[in-house]
Amino acid sequence: MSRIYYTDAYCRAFEARVVRAFDHEGRPAVVLDRTAFYPTSGGQPFDAGVLGAVAVVDVVDVEGDVVHVLSSPLAEGAAVHGEIDWGRRFDHMQQHTGQHVLSAALVHVCQAPTVSFHLGGDTSTIDLGAVVSPADAERAVDEANRIVWEDREVAVRFASGDEARALPLRKEPARQGELRLIEVPQFDLSACGGTHVARTGAIGLIAVTGTERFKGGLRLTFVCGGRALRTLRQLRDSVAGSVRVLSVLPPELPAAVERLQAEGKGLRKTIAGLQAALAVHEADRLLAAAGAAGGRRVITEIYEDWDAVGLKTIASSLIARDPVAVALVAGGPAATVVVACAPSLGLDAGAVVRQLADRFGGRGGGRPDMAQAGGLSGHTAEIAAAAHALLD
Numbered sequence: 001m002s003r004i005y006y007t008d009a010y011c012r013a014f015e016a017r018v019v020r021a022f023d024h025e026g027r028p029a030v031v032l033d034r035t036a037f038y039p040t041s042g043g044q045p046f047d048a049g050v051l052g053a054v055a056v057v058d059v060v061d062v063e064g065d066v067v068h069v070l071s072s073p074l075a076e077g078a079a080v081h082g083e084i085d086w087g088r089r090f091d092h093m094q095q096h097t098g099q100h101v102l103s104a105a106l107v108h109v110c111q112a113p114t115v116s117f118h119l120g121g122d123t124s125t126i127d128l129g130a131v132v133s134p135a136d137a138e139r140a141v142d143e144a145n146r147i148v149w150e151d152r153e154v155a156v157r158f159a160s161g162d163e164a165r166a167l168p169l170r171k172e173p174a175r176q177g178e179l180r181l182i183e184v185p186q187f188d189l190s191a192c193g194g195t196h197v198a199r200t201g202a203i204g205l206i207a208v209t210g211t212e213r214f215k216g217g218l219r220l221t222f223v224c225g226g227r228a229l230r231t232l233r234q235l236r237d238s239v240a241g242s243v244r245v246l247s248v249l250p251p252e253l254p255a256a257v258e259r260l261q262a263e264g265k266g267l268r269k270t271i272a273g274l275q276a277a278l279a280v281h282e283a284d285r286l287l288a289a290a291g292a293a294g295g296r297r298v299i300t301e302i303y304e305d306w307d308a309v310g311l312k313t314i315a316s317s318l319i320a321r322d323p324v325a326v327a328l329v330a331g332g333p334a335a336t337v338v339v340a341c342a343p344s345l346g347l348d349a350g351a352v353v354r355q356l357a358d359r360f361g362g363r364g365g366g367r368p369d370m371a372q373a374g375g376l377s378g379h380t381a382e383i384a385a386a387a388h389a390l391l392d
């Protein structure tokens with residue numbers, strides 16, 4: 001069986017014959033006498049496409065055979081016209097060749113070897129065996145793009161294991177026997193079975209989009225070619241959206257967000273102060289209303305927009321002044337309830353709150369005189385009524 005992509009990565013369509021048809025893990029599969037389909041390996045995903053009218057849904061390397069997993073079976077001996085999904089393949093070629101150039105640049109500039117590579121659906125990653133500073137990593141990216149823009153040849157040749165041992169390969173080859181070597185002249189030489197563009201210029205652009213510490217080294221996330229353009233568009237759209245909302249220029253975005261956060265913090269402080277001041281008046285009003293209702297000892301009230309701190313301020317003010325039991329409920333996407341009981345009543349606010357949390361969901365607890373629960377689901381009026389029944 002011959003692998004067309006070994007010598008011609010640009011072959012998109014080919015004629016072949018089915019030499020073996022079988023089931024692979026419960027799905028129909030074939031081995032062909034020749035194929036341009038790349039099987040998942042070396043960090044690069046498989047090629048999708050068709051064999052005649054049948055879709056190729058996975059391609060795997062099984063003991064030296066390229067196994068094409070199909071949407072429906074093909075007969076042994078059948079002649080087929082194969083076509084690979086060229087958009088997907090060319091994208092993989094850009095990312096994979098970009099990885100060679102970037103990994104080599106990281107060795108040249110930072111002496112940081114690549115220990116693993118993964119080509120993902122949106123971005124790719126390389127893991128470095130050493131930590132490099134952001135500035136050094138950027139210098140390596142500059143160097144990699146210089147090689148891209150010089151449009152150097154990406155040559156493919158084959159060498160025996162003995163020949164290869166004498167060559168300055170970037171990485172010790174993982175396999176024995178004849179090796180396929182990928183060379184960017186005067187820059188990189190490595191053994192690889194993947195698919196690559198013919199000249200570095202076709203990589204277009206190599207851009208690192210993020211870095212993170214990883215197992216004593218550094219993981220770089222990067223995009224090349226078409227993905228770099230797509231990433232730039234996404235960034236442009238999100239920056240344009242933020243700039244419109246905040247009415248600032250793009251370089252001023254971080255400062256504008258910080259300013260908003262500080263303003264939010266200040267406002268929360270102001271609200272807490274206002275709630276504390278208002279709590280005293282609310283306590284007066286509730287006690288007056290309870291007295292007017294014939295000396296009612298259980299007070300319930302709903303404050304849709306208040307927070308737990310505000311509710312507790314009102315509740316403590318109430319039980320400090322009169323022997324009452326209080327349940328105050330605030331709304332929002334998840335309700336909050338504060339229960340307070342004057343000690344002389346001998347009630348347990350904590351137990352009441354736990355019963356409410358059992359019934360309405362949410363979490364809470366507290367002391368016999370003051371307890372609260374949050375995250376309750378249900379109408380505030382319903383929660384207030386249930387609390388009233390428990391306290392009465």
Ligand SMILES: [Zn+2]
Nearest residue numbers: 096182192194
């Ligand atoms: Zn490669």
